[in-house]
Amino acid sequence: MLSIETLLHVGLPHYIFLSGILFSFGMIAVLMRRNVIVMLMGVELMLNAVNLSFIAFSKESGNLNGHIMVFFVMTIAAAEAGVGLALAVAIYKKFHEVNIRFFEHLRG
């Protein structure tokens, strides 16, 4: 099943596989890193991974809607990064700390 030919004939599945790996990396960063900003970077990585799959799908189907989606995702990701960083800066100014461990005030 997994022949050299399928490996060499680069198509949509390859890119989706790559995108899945990057996505899981981003998710691990969000789930496991302690630094708030690195968590934000994980979010960016996840978004980018999804973008990659969008572009790959777009190419496969010859449809530009995927590009539009990526365009929107990028814009919103930039906005999200701006807000996230502003919050991080505000937190840092107040507590001198960006370790998520110190922000567990929402305990039940």
Add this chain to the structure above:
Amino acid sequence: MGSDAFEIGVNFLKMVIVFLMMVQVVPLLVWVERRGSAYIQNRFGPNRVGPLGLMQLLADAVKFLTKQEFVPARGYPVLFYIAPVIAMIPAALAFGAIPLSMPVQVDAFEWLGQHWGPYVFKFQSYEIGIGVVFVLGVSSLAAFGVLLAGYGSNNKYALFGALRASAQTISYELAMGLSIVGVILLFNTFSFTEIVNAQSAPLAFNFFGHKLDWGPLPNWGIFYQPLGAILLFSAMFAETNRLPFDLPEAEGELVAGYHNEYAGFKFNMFFIGEYGHMLVASALMVIFYFGGYTIYPFLTPETAPHIVAPIASALGWSTNSTAVSLLGALLLHVVLLLKVVLFLWIFIWVRWTLPRFRYDQLMDLGWRKMLPWALFNTILTATVILVMHHSWGA
């Protein structure tokens, strides 16, 4: 495979050559800068080593190469080493995307017993359909070189310089990008070659469906986009960290800014990066607003081969069109270089004329003056194009 390998080989060669061109321009520019500043300040400048002090460049190079490599003890060696490289790469990449002359059609020929071509030879490292976006994207990476240098040095002055530089770069990137939008709207393309081609024609306005010819004037962007040109040029100063925007290396405040800890060849690489950026900036100005490698009606891709034809025949070359076009392309290349040099001189001229801004003035100018004006320029251009090019029921 043959033709693939040939193209890869040619492109690789072109990349190397263009990169070397950029690097070799730097010593010359340094000499121009030093002599020019001396001229402006009414002194002599370097004049001892060689004729007109030209050999000074060589002496400097030797000095840079033989200096001790030095890394701050508490710095981050990897970042410290990589920063100068990163500072240089964006300029080189951007310069590679700029067309230095017209594309030449190479006829099919035989070499080493194989058929090659026909082939379109482009005077640039790589042709990218969306050249403008590519150049913008690549040059926006330049901030990292400065940032890494500042951080890697682990020196507070260096860090301050780096932070200033990156803030300045991303602030002025907005105004720069927006001022280019006018040109893109005007010529309706992202491709440098097409922009240049569009400018090698008589100046013509579309006025409510009527075409107005403006005689011998060339169709240069500056006639449509004077505001955009001024804004782009100002933003370029900030992007290259040149005076009056050289806050990142303000000697009075930050010792030497982000390259405080750098010496020897690493320092030289920052120099190459800065001058490379100047080169790219001047080339962009020329391509967007001043006709690129053409001067209509005298020198255009159509007329250049005819102009060089007598020289070719005088040299005894055949009227082989490939050779003549190559010669014509060289002529156009010289035209581009002349224009670029003019702008490079303006860069140097400004540096030795204007004082430095204060940091708040810099931010104020970027965000509250240039950005709104660039926005205004964009909207005005779009509106005018919409109104003028609309056929209005005709």
Add this chain to the structure above:
Amino acid sequence: MWEAIAFYSLAIFLIYFAFKTITVPNPIHAALYLVLTMIGLGAAFFNLGAQFIAGVQMIVYAGAVMVLFVMVLMLFDLKAELRAFSRGLFSGGLKVMSAALLAGLAIGAANSSVAILENPDSAKPVADVTRQLGILLYTKYLYAFEALGILLLAVAVGVVAVSRIKGGTHAQH
């Protein structure tokens, strides 16, 4: 073959740098690795024929967002962390597992829907992608585009408001 070479070298590059992004203890190094990942993704986009998106990726992500990240991190002056990851072996394992599961499921779902996606009529490369993209953006997706503009405005205002919060060295005593 060239395609395969390009893809695999790019994939190795991307996976390596993404892995480094999430594992290096120094957040600045993580950010720099992420920049490299972004650039690699831009290359991947370019490879897939999305030149404009690739350019935007460079300008927006690599050039602006990541510069901001690096700047903020430098401002914080954080040293390399002793423990970059959150505690708990079990929860850590669960997290990795769930991420891997999710990624696997997403890949599976995407792959199984490939057949549905394939539309023989339109499955030919689009010429002049950038122009088509622009036309699509300003016709079919015009309202979304405008809404995005308003969102950005709101975000700009919000960010200014958030970053004006007094605290730390700015606190008034």
Add this chain to the structure above:
Amino acid sequence: MNHALLILTLLIAPLLGFLFNGLRFRSPDGYVAGTVATLAAGISFLCSAVLVKDLAAMPVESRVIATHFFDWITVGNLHVPFGFVVDQISAIMILVITGVGSLIHLFSIGYMSHDERPAKYFAYLNLFLFNMLVLVLGDNLLITFVGWEGVGLCSYLLIGFWFTDAQKAAAGMKAFVTNRIGDAGFLIGVFMLFSAFGTLNYADLINVIPKSPEALWTGTLTVATLFLFLGATGKSAQIPLYVWLPDAMAGPTPVSALIHAATMVTAGVYLFVRMSPVLIMAPHTMEVIAWVGAITAFVAATIGLTQWDIKKILAYSTVSQLGYMFLAVGVGAFTAAEFHLMTHAFFKALMFLGSGSVIHAMHEEQDVRHMGGLRKYMPITHLTFVMGWLAIIGMPPFAGFFSKDEILWQAFSSPYGSKGLWAVGVVTAALTAFYMTRLMALTFWGKSRFGHDVHPHESPPTMLIPLIVLGILSVIGGWFGIPHLLGEYVHLPNLIEGWLEPVVAKLPEVQSEPVIEWSLMRFSVALAGLSAAFAYDSYILHPERTGKLVSALGVVYEAIFNKYYVDEIYQGWIINPLVEGSKALWLYIDVNFIDKATYFAGDLVSGMASFVKTVQNGKTQSYALYMALGVVVVMTIVLM
């Protein structure tokens, strides 16, 4: 013009006025607020005039303007449309409400000119107008109930308008609580009607009830109408729930005129006139209503004899007159009830406004013992007050004569009436003449008894114009309903009877005996005249005689003066036991059982939650993990 639009404008105008003034209720500018509110009321009046004109132009058998805006409630088989209806009954009501209301708004501009929060006052006044219009225009009991509650609210707000005075605030509270008892009865009546007949629409009720088999509903209907009557006793201040109305005089005097004399308190009468074809099926209820009305009229009149507060006297007079109206309803004289409602609105509003003018002139003095001889200071007020006085004591040809005489005659002759009811009515009429003359004598005539620092003055034109208009109406208002007996001489038909005849219940025709009617009429007028003369004699000519009379009556006078100790009885026998019982329930049952049960429930939940809340550990990344796991589960399910 479109009728639906007209009705909408009629309703919306005061609502907009309320919003305008309500949103700027802190504004101290009384003139703007008053002008806007008066304009709103005026617009309403114009709309209702046009509506009534159109209604009159319609053929008699289809005289109704009904609108249906939307379905308000549709639950199971309960369908409540949001509709309004203008027919002959509501036509008179909206004319009275908006007409008298506009005049009172106008009067208020002058009266409230020195107040701190005039905008608030006018906002409430407009809101009241809106609710009252909803009450009378609603085409089903539920919408009427909305208005019913709304006017109750406004009444509470306006009685307690000067809420910084604890006594006045308490008066508002009393009105509200007393009304709640009645409202509960009203609601029970509504529910019973719905469960018995499946509809709340007036028209449907009137159609359905006579057609369904009688055995099924007679008892229900009697009980239901009795409960409705309980509601009416609350709103219209009848025994046993009349106690709030005299206290309600704590509000500004124009409010007393509008709400507690002319409009709101007549809501109960209106309700029964509206439902007369239903009511007629429940003769026992009618008997109860008639006797309660008669007794209320008599009791209130006796209390009125002894009061010193000018507004209290008028308040008891109002209770008494409302008793007359219920007497009329009880004996089946619905036309007479509506007629008396209208004329009473004119002359009682006039007298309240007149008293307001007096109080205004006397610098908030309300005790008649400190008045007297005001005739020469306030000639116009006096003149208009005289018209009201003549109207209320039933002197021909003033308004009250016709309506009151109609009621008395019906009480005597109707199959539902009796001679006992008539006798009570006549005695009450005599008492009315006595206490109203006493009021006139003490206030306007005789020697002045106020201090030298008081300088009474005539009121400004904005206050006088309403007085004059209402004075004229008090004179001619009765001419719409001249009885046939007199009508034959002056060649005037009984307009109001002809107007209302198609919509109110018809009584079996009785043989009219003109001789008896004539003599009864003469008798009651003569009695009233004599009574008035006696009062004049007692208070002007021989004031010293009243003292003797009082001492001669002794205990009886004391009882009457103290309002038969009704408030005290309520306090001692009803309120105090309730309070004590509740206290006992609180301290024993509530604390020991109910509270402990709730604590136990709370402890149980929080105890159980202490296990679950460990999930809520405050770690952002744990939450993200839960989210991821959730997505994994969902995707697994979807993919499988």
